[in-house]
Amino acid sequence: MNMSPRLKRFTLSGQGALIALVILCLVTALLTHRFLTPLNLSNILVQSSIMAVIAVGMTFVIIGGGFDLSVGSTVALAGCFAAMTMVQFGLFAGVAAGIATGITVGLINGVIIAYLGVNPFITTLGTMVLVRGVVYLVTGGAPVGDEQLPAAFLAFGSGRFLGIHYLVWVPAILLVILSWIMAATPYGRRVYATGGNREAAYLSGVPVGRVIASTYVWCGGLAGLAGVMLAARLQSGQPTAGEFYELTAIAAVVLGGASLQGGEGTLYKSIIGVFIMVVLGNSLNLLNVDSYWQRVAIGVVIIAAAATDRLRSRH
Amino acid sequence: MNMSPRLKRFTLSGQGALIALVILCLVTALLTHRFLTPLNLSNILVQSSIMAVIAVGMTFVIIGGGFDLSVGSTVALAGCFAAMTMVQFGLFAGVAAGIATGITVGLINGVIIAYLGVNPFITTLGTMVLVRGVVYLVTGGAPVGDEQLPAAFLAFGSGRFLGIHYLVWVPAILLVILSWIMAATPYGRRVYATGGNREAAYLSGVPVGRVIASTYVWCGGLAGLAGVMLAARLQSGQPTAGEFYELTAIAAVVLGGASLQGGEGTLYKSIIGVFIMVVLGNSLNLLNVDSYWQRVAIGVVIIAAAATDRLRSRH
Amino acid sequence: QEKTTIGVSLAQDDNPFYIVMLKGIRARAAELGFNVVTVSANEDKVKQINGVQDLVARGVKGILISPIDAVGVNAAYDAAKAANIPIVSIARGATSPNQTIHVAMDEKQIGRDIAEWTANAIGDEGKVAMLLGPSGAPTFRNLAEGYTETMAKHPKIQIAFRADGPLTRERGVKQAEDAMVANPDLKAIYCANDDVALGAAQAVEAAGRADKTIVTGMNGVPPALHAIKDGKMAMTVELNPFLWGRLGVDVLATYLKGDKVEPRVFIKHVLVDKTNIDQKLPKP
């Protein structure tokens, strides 16, 4: 081991995820000419957009030294609430309801974790199950809003602006704004400090409780937004949506170089992590790899991707 | 926050999980007289046995400062291999094959994590997916060994010794032996030391790499054994078995007071954690709680159970 | 004198198909004056066994079960047998000798029928994609086997794409998108159930291939029926889970009365396409 592994990471690696992604794309492009077609590339962007929004929120929590398993259920609940509200009170009420739902879940997680001091894993596992239960209770387990959602909303789910899907603009814009917040505002620095060494941050007068709680609110709120986006894409609120999102999101963030010990992570790198996951699935489908072998390949590739980061940081 | 949070945990909490379990049982017993019937109690023991074996292994990894998401898939793979081998070469070969499978997976995890330094979350998420793929490849997705498993094996899955199911004896005996190893042998203390402060252990000459790798081998091997037990209970090797086991196991261990930062955890408390999860499901079924409400209840209760631990440790 | 209580353990509680089936069960039970006690399993075999054990412990008079696996949950049947409680499989069946009755659908046959219908609809030639069910779930394995073996009899039809996954609309969209990129000349998409099909249909429409690629589903849930009406989906198979649930209760009731019942009772399935959609649409 090493006196300052962090330092080395800091100076040497950093771009492991990007490298892994590039290699992945090159290999796929060589194996099938369909990969680089405009249609497929735009598919990849759309398929990544929703997970990207979630991963950004997850990055907040992970930088703050936490963990959120409840995002998947939150996506479902927010999507269904949004759809139900929209049918009744129109587009904006619906969107607001979806995001508010996410913020509420995040707030609950945050308060329990930061102020009751309950372990993040247990807390968010609990809300993950609990929220899923609520989804089924409010929807009776059946999709909501089919055929009844406002046209404008459906357009948001499939339409484009400047040739790029609306769904893709969302994470793009978020990335710019939130990256600035993390890098250039006191709040952002406090999140890094709290995650890096909670005790030291506390002793420097950082209100660690509020900071930690806030990261879960971000994560919940963004999951809520993602739920709305998903509802738009699926033209309905789907109670079963978002299963396993939590693992994919966390994997993406960690692939992006964040440390589950907290204090490290970069928003845009997390999104690169998302691309790795999505492109992987996409290329395996394009190559028509048998779905059992797909699992083997996925397992190998994400470990390899994570390893690139480490191996580069060896010398 | 506090200069020595550990101190408080140490002196004040400790038995939070047990308290939560007792409360849970009392409430259920008051609500339905069927809870305390011999039949139901023996059901609970059997229902807990397999998860208990997994949770014990998971405790090793978590004390060592790690994390293992691959146990669920390992259970499935071990069960199927065991069944296939058993049909061909008989009972013992089958059991051995199952456990060996688990050890192999654990070894792979351990080496990648301890020596390549890849993050445990990514690594075991990768092997979780990968191993599941292998299960489907070797079984073609169909259950293996129906009707062909040795009678002795089926008996092991359902029979009793001294009125207690064989399946229950397994974790009971393991608990005694492994608790002793953790408490009394140099190896056990090394695991705690490595998890508690890897650098300190390293600087005092503890072979941290080997120690960490070994915890994953334990976890894998026990997951393998659990897979064999499950195959006996399901009278076949089931490729889809073990999904979500990883989360349940980790939840149980954390409920048992272990810290995901590593260095803390107690085997018997992890098993109390397992009982909390199982009794919870059992009581909700006995009380005929609607399955959607069950999710809500489960979420609330596990958070509450974890909170008991913290709240007691407040004053 | 106390009401008869029957226990119900379905494979999932978050799948519209089983949700409707449970409605049917409750409805019929109410008519017969039975209590219904449910336990959930959500595709977890151990959870289903535990659930049935809990039902037995609860002392129900009879059990309706939709076993997650043909073998995996035999322990549940053993538990019921041990307590002399009749246990009737509904929809999915089990190999257990202790299974009292199986109210079944003929999965392989349904697969064959979908395949024949598709072959005929695409002019007996071209590429088709299969969006399968969750790997390892036997119902969907049997459906797929029936479908595949029939397509094998059509030399000019090629299965160009196979992928499994959860039964969600989202996955239908994603995999259909990829399938159409991989095979621009795709003629038909087989979907393991209606949720996946609705997703696939949406992707097809978004890709502007509504007239070139047809989508088939299975189960006959209302949104799918509407999609067929609107020409977004080509066909689905109506199993009418509601009637199925009622039938299950009736079978159990007859048995509890002590009357003789065949060990396998089939529910009939109907292919629904634009020719017969209008009778099938739920009356507004």
Next chain:
Amino acid sequence: MNAPAASARGLTKQFGPTLALDGVDFDVQPAEVHALVGENGAGKSTLVRLLSGVHQPDRGEIAVAGEIRRFSGPRDAIAAGIVTIPQELRLVPGLSVAENLTLGDPPLRRVAGIKTIDRAGMRKAARDELAQLDFAPDPDVRVDRLSFAERQLIAIARALRRQCRVLILDEPTAALETREIERLFAVLARMKSQGTAIIYVSHRLDEVVALADRATVLRDGRIAAMSRRGAFNVTDLVAAMTGGAAAAIEGLSASRVSQSPQLAAKTALLEDVADRPDAIGLRSGEVTGLAGLLGSGASQILRRIFGIGGEPSQMRRDGVARRIAAPVDAVRAGIGFVPGERRLGLVMSLAARHNILLPSLDRLARGRSRVGIDRAHADRLVAQLMELLDIRPRDARLPASAFSGGNQQKIILAKWLAREVGVLLLEEPTQGVDVAAKAQIHRLIRAFAERGGGVLLRCSDFAELTHVCDAILAVRHGRITDSVPRTDGFDERRLHAAIGG
């Protein structure tokens, strides 16, 4: 003389941009105490880490008892008989005193042929070792219950316990009481007489002069000087360390940094509302010292005032009553705290820059951009402070973990100077900093007071207390037993009596 117990030839170690060691030759003979001194960042700990197998040299070789060795990790070094007390404490918080003390080689006994831990033996070993240092905690208490200095004793005892050919101590006395230091020296003397070779790294040059048979001076990763007992005194060492820069040496003289004037006009700055056995009253322009033996509760007083002592503290700040329940309140009240433990003062993964700015973030936000941090202003501030405290390397973008121990200590101080607090609570503020830097920090403390600030200084080095303070409070069992004012110098006997030394 026969083969040296351990020797190094041409050792070179590079860390990214910084060349920490550059072709260093070094050796230590059996039954010899070889001191290693040098400014902060000179390369002492790096040399120690190479000798103890923590880092591997880029170039050069290490020999033990004449034969060349390659250490792939501390295990190899320990196996070769080289045992080290690292500069940064390394204990396992969750384990007991006894377990930590025997970490690595616990006493064993065979149960049914299986090696098992001999708990009784473990406790005994712990008691015996600690007894040598005149420290007797409960061997079964978890180490995270102990105070910093107490934990340092555990770390020392752990090393002393190992049978070794070479014992390396990297600033072992940084936070120790004179009494413990004397004990330690006694033990070292005994080990030396038994033939153990000892490498001793310290900034307390008087210790070095008293203890060392040889002293090697490192400067910028190179050997600057090497001389034998008797051939060097404190001034020589300082000259060699600093390359004779007189600037650094001045201010070391016992004569105290400028008396602050208008003693009369001093106003109450911070005081306890309630009168309690450990009540504190700080006046602007004054540096108040806290003297106490190990475990006296002196640090506890600082913690209490800062809002981390368990119960919230009720203080009057500039006459206004304030309830301080957490550091946030303290910082708002213009109070800064330098904890005795570096790991509590720094976020190692963050750049030095961000560590320095951490307490001041809210103020910086009031820049032109309102929400965002005023970068230009922040950069200027950081640059000034790194200059003022001579923090090296002068690269604010390096993570705190990349700085040497002493420089890390300076970064922690910089945090509160950046915040411009009115009251400083300092616990061992000069631990691990070199003589020049120590003098510089003393000057800063005085300057801070003269600008109207108040300082409460908990420091285990008596000389240092008497050097900087206007008044010293004696602490014993958590209560203040005496308050000794400066009347040109302190009545040391009175102080010792009061702390019960």
